[in-house]
Amino acid sequence: MTIPHGLLPEGLRDRLPPEAAAQTRIARALLDTIATHGYDLVSPPLVEFEEGLTGRLMEGRAKDTLRFVDPVSQRTLALRPDITIQIGRIASTRLASAPRPLRLAYGGPILKLRASQLAPAREIMQVGAELIGRDSVAAACEIVQVAVEALRATGVESVTVDLTLPDLVETLAGRVLAVEDIAKLKTLLDMKDAGALIAAGFSDWLPLMATTGPVTESIEKLRAFNHAGLLTSRIDGIAAVAEAIGDAARVTIDPTERHGFEYQSWFGFSLFAENISGEIGRGGSYVIVGPDGSEEPATGFSLYPDALLESPIPANAPTLFVPLGIPPVLAAQFRNEGYRTIAALDADCDAAKLGCSHRLTNGKAVLL
Amino acid sequence: MTIPHGLLPEGLRDRLPPEAAAQTRIARALLDTIATHGYDLVSPPLVEFEEGLTGRLMEGRAKDTLRFVDPVSQRTLALRPDITIQIGRIASTRLASAPRPLRLAYGGPILKLRASQLAPAREIMQVGAELIGRDSVAAACEIVQVAVEALRATGVESVTVDLTLPDLVETLAGRVLAVEDIAKLKTLLDMKDAGALIAAGFSDWLPLMATTGPVTESIEKLRAFNHAGLLTSRIDGIAAVAEAIGDAARVTIDPTERHGFEYQSWFGFSLFAENISGEIGRGGSYVIVGPDGSEEPATGFSLYPDALLESPIPANAPTLFVPLGIPPVLAAQFRNEGYRTIAALDADCDAAKLGCSHRLTNGKAVLL
DSSP states (O other): OOOOOOOOOOOOOOOOOTHHHHHHHHHHHHHHHHHTTTOOOOOSEEEEHHHHHHHSSHHHHHHHOOOETTTTOOSSSEEEOHHHHHHHHHHTTTTTTSSSEEEEEEEEEEEOOOOOOSSSSEEEEEEEEEETTTTSSHHHHHHHHHHHHHHHHTOOOEEEEEETTHHHHHHHHHHSOOOOHHHHHHHHHHHHHHHHHTTTTOOGGGGHHTTTHHHHHHHHHHHHHHHSSHHHHHHHHHHHHHHHHHSSSEEEETTOOOOTTTTEEEEEEEEETEEEEEEEEEEEEEEOOOTTEEEEEEEEEEOOOOOOOOOOOTTTOOEEEEEETTOHHHHHHHTTTTOOEOOOSSSOOTTTTTSSSSSTTTEEEOOO | OOOOOTTTOOOOOOOTTTTHHHHHHHHOOOOOOOHHTTOOOOOOOOOEEEHHHHTTSHHHHHHOOEEOOTTTTOOOEOOOOOOOOHHHHHHHHTTSSSSSSSEEEEEEEEEEEEEOOSSSSSSEEEEEEEEEEEOOOHHHHHHHHHHHHHHHHHHOOOOOEEEOOOOOHHHHTTTSOOOOHHHHHHHHHTTHHHHHHHTTTTTHHHHHTTTTHHHHHHHHHHHOOOTSSTTHHHHHHHHHHHHHHHHGGGGEEOTTTOOOOOEEEEEEEEEEEEEEEEEEEEEEEEEOTTTTEEEEEEEEEOOOOOOOOOOOOOTOOEEEEEOOTOOOOHHHHHHHOOOEEEOOOOOTTTTTTTTTTTTEEEEEEEEO
């Protein structure tokens, strides 16, 4: 049977005018915004050795990877189903000696083995930013702020950020429960089934389920639940992130949500927008495993705008180092003036090593 | 044997800062320029059924295509080694009823089966523009002008356009030689071997070899060779293209050059730039074969900037219809003011059908 002329495989399609142009404008707005915060574009290949791509992918994604044998290398290659893992590879190999925190931006098409009814496209675009070398509260605040600002730059009116604490159950239960009970407890919390929790003798954990909701109430309930004090650092951290977001987005908290956050450590988040069904993106803190097995903390996000991508970094854009304690509104002013800003996350951040041309001093951009 | 962490297959590599950003700025400049001439972005998928992609590809490219069996469709898919053929498919199917001339722009990665010493990259970028429904001298002039302007917009100082007449030998020899002699003659001309030409009894054709060179001399020699008058329309056409290019690029003519122009009809060209080795791009007039076997003329070009791509078309950019006989400098003024211009190629061009918002009348942009 020959293929009818012009027919495309299921899950693959042409983008025609004006869709192709519109999607690209969205991608440009995202990366332009990400770049103004000092993230440098990297561009990994569409195809890699299967081992390199799927080795550290979460199982679901590995199964969802399109593989084939390369007649040239006689090795199994895979079309990338995700770019974040490529960024981790680059950071831990070719950019292993680059100063930290290392800010990298990326964007490009990814391909999935299967189209589903919920996700009918096999080829989609992924845009993201990774802040490598940090998983602190400050890193989480920057990553969430950049993600929200990028989304808003595309014209999205009202963004919602849903914060989660992926390792919350381990942190708490690790002190009081056996491993098999932790697994059972996680499953029941994932099901959000209060009855089953009680039946299984986990009624102490019921209040945790009730903490899900708008940020203020949720944090109150979390603090009330935090009698043993084991959650204090996480609650303080998530509260700081919510405060950093401010009015830029609506913030909710779902402390026990773990689906899709298998790789995140203390902090994760999902992004939603009004009148857009489903998640637009997600991110959080995680660990990059190097060639020698060494681990490096990182925080980042991925957006799925389904658009072509580009580097928005203007030639020789002046890069302004923003020391600790500078109000974000001031740094934003300089970005509006065309500066890229690199905010200090801690005392170890060196403006020169981070490639800054200017330093924000007494409200002015002073050439380094 | 396991793959060393971070190793990539031969011919595939990561683009790091600042390379990724620099290449993307080039791609943006190219597509921005193409778009200001009224070319709408289309974005075909990276992967298609093998038949659709390789069926009409020139043999060399088909052999150079990376294929694999899709576990989902159980069909052989191919990673695109070229985008032009996808644009032809779109123009002859989904956009078959769109008004002509149809101006389409595209850009994205293409993948080749093999890396060679001359072309070590297996994944490269292709940017192009196709003017579908026309293969006239006016179409050739526009396509070459846009290609040169796009290259110059990337910062390339001095561009060289090498014009060729791919079907010249058929046109001439068809009247005086048998088919087998034509094939023999073409081979000898491709070899540019004067001695062999004489030995084979084709000494009449020697002057044709001598026509290669700078445009003015070359056209003189072609006119002298054109005793039978069979070449008049082609010589006039190529002279008009050279005149349209003006001072924007250096123009040479290689009338018998056919390598890589297997698909071109009366007109083809290659693009070169100072201090850049090898061809940057090529184009010409050709024929798109539709699903029903119908043929449509087209003229276009492809550039290989090896960069990420984007749509540069501003939202609701006013589109100015430029009637016949308007000096190009005037249309350029309006493009500098932010207009897209769509130039009339012949009397059949309808401003409204071509989606123009304005018409250039008495030196002013008048709303349609």
